[in-house]
Amino acid sequence: MAAPPLITAYDFVAPPSAGLSAQSISHLNWIFVAITPENYTQALEFIQDNFGHFNFLVDASSLPSDASQLQNLLNVGASKVITSLEQLDLLRDPKLQIDDDRLILAIENGKNTTSREAFENAIRDTSLGVFVPNVADIEYVRGWLQEYGTDSRPPVYISFQKIPTLEDIFELTRVNASVVIDSRYLTVNPATDTGLLSVGEIYSSPLKSDRKDGLFTTLVVDEQGVALGLVYSSKQSVAESLKTGTGVYQSRKRGLWYKGATSGATQELVKIDMDCDSDCLRFTVRQKGKGFCHLETRTCFGASTGLGALQVTLQSRLASAPEGSYTARLFRDPALLRAKIMEEAEELCDAKTKDDVAWEAADLLYFALTKCVAAGVSIADVERNLDAKSLKVVRRKGDAKRKWADGQKPQESSAPEAPSKPPPGAPAQKSSRIEMKQYFASEISATELEDVLKRPSQKSSETIMGIVNPIIKAVRTDGDKALLAYTQKFDRCPDLKSTVLKAPYPDSLMTLTAEVKAAIDLSYENILKFHAAQKESKPLVVETMPGVQCSRFSRPIERVGLYIPGGTAVLPSSALMLGVPAMVAGCKTIVFASPPRPDGSITPEIVYIAHKVGAEAIVLAGGAQAVAALAYGTESVPKVDKILGPGNQFVTAAKMVVSNDTGATVSIDMPAGPSEVLVIADKTANPAFVASDLLSQAEHGVDSQVVLIAVDLSDEQLQAIGDELHAQAMALPRVDIVRGAIDHSVTVVVDSVEKAFEVSNIYAPEHLILQIAEAKECVERVQNAGSVFIGPWTPESVGDYSAGVNHSLPTYGYARQYSGVNLATYVKHITSSELxxxxxxxxxxxxxxxxxxxxxxxxxxxxxxxxxxxxxxx
Incomplete structure (x- = not known):
């Protein structure tokens, strides 16, 4: 990873300044993040979420000397970590196997002999980089760099005590230093943003050319690194590329060359970098149109080949595969595609000769890439994940899962690996069996039982509010501009141009299979029937005494914003559960909000449901930024009176913030946490049914929790449920998420049905499932629950989708105070008196x-x- 001339210091809470967009920063490829004990957890998430969009230079030198925290930063995707001398000694422990080229030593920039000696000893004969913070004396540091050497040495990074001048920066980039500058002081458009430093000028300052015309040789490649062609650049064309986010080069005959301006074969700029000698540039682009070459081929070296060509073909077939063709079948039949991937994987494993291995590997890659294209995943996305995994420094054993390892002779090991406790924040080591912790209520105190039933800990309110409040403020102040910037950053869709989709929605956005459409229509009708039955037929009128008449009548809340989560699972069912009651209640304005996919589109199921319930707009945004847009309104997003819908901790926190702001005058449905289920099971329960109900909630997310209250079950009966849980979990595509949820889930064994309901009412579950004898008669024992599922033939999933009850329910114990969403959630009651x-x-x-x-x-x-x-x- 060569060090670039310019690295932007980026505030990962606030959006970029007006002078520099998030897209411009990603073109530069590197950003600098300063880590403190206060923002450590937040920074870990930010780095992990944005890996592949940036290389991260992370200053961790102010953290305590804790190797595990530094390991975690490297493990989630920090390209290089700046350390103190004490931290450096810890990370150089041979057991950690961390390469020096990922470590940078922070040194004092003054004329301190002791620090210079320590520095020289630390960097001798290594590839260790150097960071000199808060430089004031530019001339001294430049002289030191000339003494240290400018060529064939580890990288040097420099930040400034105050805003530097361009000449100060040029002094240092000329001696091959990388400068770190706060993004607030940078711009890609110096002509309009006067007073800010030009990114183009800084980036180009170390470039060298031995040509008479002073141009720089430029290799243009796609995201897979395939060469599209060779062109030339100038400092002016580099600046123009960064400004426009497109491929702009220097024609030797015609001046600035805006690629595709006349042919339509434009280029979206992904990033710019330069070679080790600073005399050649590489532009990574997304090529549009027929191709890079004037001969209308993808490259100037002829047609594409290999995986890149296959990807283009599959993307084309996805859009317009002939009806009945094999590729069309693969895209439309997930079961067939899954079967082919499994078949080809087995054939590859059984292949013996070199030719057979190559043949079967090609087949497997074809079907695997078909799966990727169907999911909107590109080869570049896969490569980003490979790069992320290559940066991991926390080692794990890596055994095969049991269903693949069974029947194979285990390899003998000369020395068994000793178990070790993972560092804080590191991924948990995975045991071979997925199982819940087990407790006997008769053997623990009431206080201990409360501790057993505690939900998974959430991020501290201080940490969450530190992220949420600046987002809300920015959206409230800057409206659409801030909403778009946050959506491009957090939802990873840099191509998105607008965050609002207005009705009427084009049919092309509602393309569904007949099966999915029928399922939505059936669920819609059942939800409609159940919620329509909740309507008040007439006003309540009471004469409290002769001549005094009091009445109460309902009116719909006029404007509602409905949040439909995205993230690890797309939830069109939530659109039904929130949208249908709003329509039945007669809300005049219904607005959906849901995170877009990486290509900027929204799932067709959600668009179809928005059409059915009469939603006037869909906000293509998630998180706190979507909540803020609904609460305050923007130029494009209508302001609403009430916000409803589940979401992660940041969504929940944002809902609480805006509901307490008199400037927003907006209410919310309920506070909420991660999804959860509690199952009460006795000896009559089918172990397979019990396990399936537990797993149906565990697959929601690693922060979900499931609880089994086992009524007087024997060891054999408990074992049967445990065996079913493990076997069913291992067959699930989301098994890693399930494993994370089960890690903090529990079984509590009680002696009686009475004790089971006592425990359940203490826990106050979102979903309560009764797999017990005479389940219907026991419902009267339920005091606290979001929704109850009665008997062996009522899995929780029917409530999630199609039975008719609402699945937007209070979680995290709030079932003690709140109801789930119902028709009353969308109406207000007005009283009247007449004397x-x-x-x-x-x-x-x-x-x-x-x-x-x-x-x-x-x-x-x-x-x-x-x-x-x-x-x-x-």
Missing amino acids: SFEGLQNLGKAVMDLAAVEGLDAHRMAVKIRLDHMRESS
């Missing part, structure tokens, strides 16, 4: 006496004036 002459006579004295007690004389007089008027009239 006759007789009624005011009967009521007036009591009202005046109470008003006098409270000292509110105007209240008393409002009644007295009327009573006096009556007497005078009579």
Whole structure:
């Protein structure tokens, strides 16, 4: 990883400054992140979420000297970590096997002999880099660099005590130093952003050319590194590329050459980097149109071959495969594609000769790439994941899963590997068996039982609010601009141009298979029936005393925003559960919000449901930024009166923040946490049914929790459920997520049904499943639960999708105070009073006496004036 001339110091909470977009930063390829004990957890997530979009230079020198924290930063994708001398000694432990070229030593920049000696000893004969922070004396550091050497040495990174001048920066880049500059001081458009430093000028400053015209040889490649062609660049064309985000080069005859301006074969700039001698550039681009070459081929070296060519072909077939063709069948029949991948994998494993291995590997790659293309995954995405895995420094044993290892002779080991505790924050070591911890209620105290039933710990409110509050503020202040910037960054869709899709929605966005459409339509009708039955047929009218009539009537909340989660699973079912009751209630404005896919599109199921329920817009955004847009409104997003729908911790925190802001005047449905289920099972329960119900919630996310309350089950019966749980889990595609959830899930064995319901009511589950004898009669024992599923033929999944009840339910114990979403969630009740002459006579004295007690004389007089008027009239 060659060090670039410019690295932007980036605030990963606030959006980029006006002078520099997130896209521009990604073109530079490197960003600098300063880690503190306070933002450590947040930074880990940010690096992991954005790996592949940036190389990360991470300053961890202010962290405690803890090798595990530094290991975690490297493990999640930090390209290079800046350390103190004490930290460096820890990371150079041979047991950790961390290469020096991923480590950088932070040194003092003053004329301190001790620090210089320590530095020289640390870097002698290694590839260790150097970081000199807060430089004030540019000339001294430049002289030191000339003494240290400018060629064939480890990289040197420099940050500044105050905003440097361009000349200061040029002084250092000329001696091959990389400068770290806060993104707030940078721009790709210096003509309009006066006072900011030009990214193009800084980046180009170390470039060298031995040509008479001063141009730089430039290799243009695609995201797989395949050469598309050879061109030339100038400092001006580099600056223009960074400014426009496209391929702009220097024609030797015509000046600036905006690639594809006339032919339509444009290029989207991914990144720019330069070679080790700073005399050749490489532009990585996404080529549009017919190809790079003027002969309308993808490359100037002829047609594409290999995996890149196969990807282009499959993408074309996905869009327009002839009906009945084999490739069309593969795209439309996931079961067939899965079977072919498994078949070809087995044939590759059985292949013996070199030719057979190559033949079977090609078949497997074809079907694997078909799976990728169907899911919107490119070869570049796969390569990014390979790169991420190559950076991991936490080692694990890596045995095969049991269903693949069974029946194979285990390899003998000369020395068994000793188990070790993983460092804090590192991925948990995976045991071979997926099983829940088991407790006997009769053997533990009430306090211990409460501890056993604790939900998985969530991020501290301070950490979450430190992320959420700046996002809300930015969206409230900058509207669509901030919403788009956050969506491009967090949802990884840099091509997105607008965050709002308005009705009517084109049919092309609602292309569904007949089976999926029928399933949605059936679920829609059942949810509609159940929620329509909840309508109040007429106002409540009560005469509280002669002549005093009180009434209560309902009106729909006019504008509602419905949040449909994305993330590890797309949930069109949530769109149904939130959208149908809003339609039944008669809400005038219904707005969906859901994270877009990486290509900027939304899943067709959600668009179809939005069409069915009459949603006027879909906000293509997730997280706190979507909540803020709904709460305050933007230029494109309508402001709503109530926000409903589940989400992660950041969504929940944002909902709580805006609901407490009088400037938003918006309410929410309920606070929420990760999904959960509690199953009460006795001796009549089918172990396979019990295990399947537990797993149906465990697959939601690693922070989900499932609880089994086993009523007087024997060891053999508990073992049968455990065996089913493991066997079913191992067959699931989301087995790693399930394993994470089961790690903090529990079985509690109780002696009686009475004790089972006592424990359940303490826990207050989101979903409560009763797999017990006489389950229907036991429902009266339920005090706290979001929704109850009664008997062996009622899996929780019917409630999630199609039975008719709502699946948007209180979690994390909030079932003690909140109901799940229902028709009443979308209406408000207004009361009225109507008194006759007789009624005011009967009521007036009591009202005046109470008003006098409270000292509110105007209240008393409002009644007295009327009573006096009556007497005078009579």
